[in-house]
Each structure stands twice: as structure tokens, then as C-alpha cells.
Amino acid sequence: MNEVLLSLYQLQKIDTHIDELVASRGELPERVAELRFALEERESILGEIDNRITANEAEVRKLTGDTTELREKHEKYKGQQFEVKTTREYDAISFQIEDADRRLHEDSDRMGRISIELENAKAEAEDRRKELTEMRAEFEDSEKLLNQLMAETAAEEKELKGERKKILPKITQNYISIYERVRPAKSGVAVVALRGGVCGGCYNAVPRQLVLELNRGLKHTVCEYCGRIIVGEVIGTAIDGEPEPVSQEVEETEES
């Protein structure tokens, strides 16, 4: 068996594995970042609503105090109205009473509006707090998963890169050049093994005579359909292992 072809096929296996690792964490970091952003945004909105509630409650307290004060003044002026000596004094007191009436009326209107606002804001805050609790739980779960995945895949990736480094010197430069050129154009897969007489990349048939030659494990061909490097099935089996017969697979499934 050609050791260079064997190593080339092995390099492909390692790189595919690394690609899968990177892809597996590819979406999760994005999802976690999205959730974090959404969470911060909603927390900020809830913060604004809470501030509005606090301000409204303060105004309600102030209006309640003002109303009590105005009512007392109103009562006092009413009393004074009976004690005045001159028309001028009477008019002045009447003006004060009217003024107190007007302000009481205004305060009452304002109080009505604020009470509705306050009620709505409290209901909204409660809904948003519930939503935030759910979102925070989802975020924490995703972040935990990501951290786990990063920890797991980081070790695996390091190991794979170590293997890669050991294999590279076993492959000749011309193969590396083709490999690196074809890989990006073919979804990361530049080297495939024959599988029952067809290209393992595009599943197009390879001429019979060529299949026999490739399966001696001494040469490669370039697939005329997909342009990938095809090595013999014997090389694929040497790296991937023998495909298990169906009956054996069933037995193993039952045991496990």
C-alpha cells in the first residue's frame, strides 16, 4: 500500500474532523451572543419601566399630599368667607377658593391618568419580568452548553492538530498542493476512497479497469466528475476500518 496515499487519506479524515468541531461550536457562540444581547436589551427596557413606576408612585404620593393640603386650605377659606368685612376681602377669598378648586380638579385629573399609567406599567413590568426569567434560563443553559463544548472540543482539536502535524511530513508536496487547492472548492473534502466502484465524493462510477488498479492501493486518480482525489477502497478500509456486516451490527446494538 502506498504510504503517501494512506497518509493523505488520513489527513483528510483529520481535517474533516476538525471542520466538524469548528462547525459544531459555530452556531452556539452566535446563539449565546444573540441571547445575551436580547437579554441586556430587555433588562434595560424593564429598568426604564421600573423607573417610570418609581416616578409615578412618587408623584402619586405628592399629589395625595397636595390634595390633603388643598382641601384643608379650601375648608379654611370657606370658613373665612363668612368672617370677611369688605367686598374686596370677599372677592380675594373667593378667588383663593376658586383657585383651590381648580387645582384640586387638576390634581384629581392627573391622579386619574397616573393611576392608569401606573397600573399598565406594573402589568407590563410583571409580564416582562416573567419573560426575562425564561430568557435568562435559556441563556444560562446555552452558555453552559457552549462552555462545555468549548472545553471538550478544545482538547479534541489540540489532539487532532497534533496528529495532523505528524502526518504532514509523510505526504509529498505535490499532493499537499492539490489537496489544499481542491479542499475549499469541495466543501472541505479533497480526498475520497472508492466505495464499491464509485467515487466516494460524488458517487459517479469509476471505470472497471481503474477500480482494479486503485484497489491495489498503489495509485490515485482524479475523479473526472467532481475533481477530487480518489484512492483505492483498500486505503479507505485501512483508515476507516472494515464496514461491519449487517448481522453483526444488530448483535452489537442488542448488547449495548
Ligand SMILES: [Zn+2]
Ligand atoms: Zn467524484
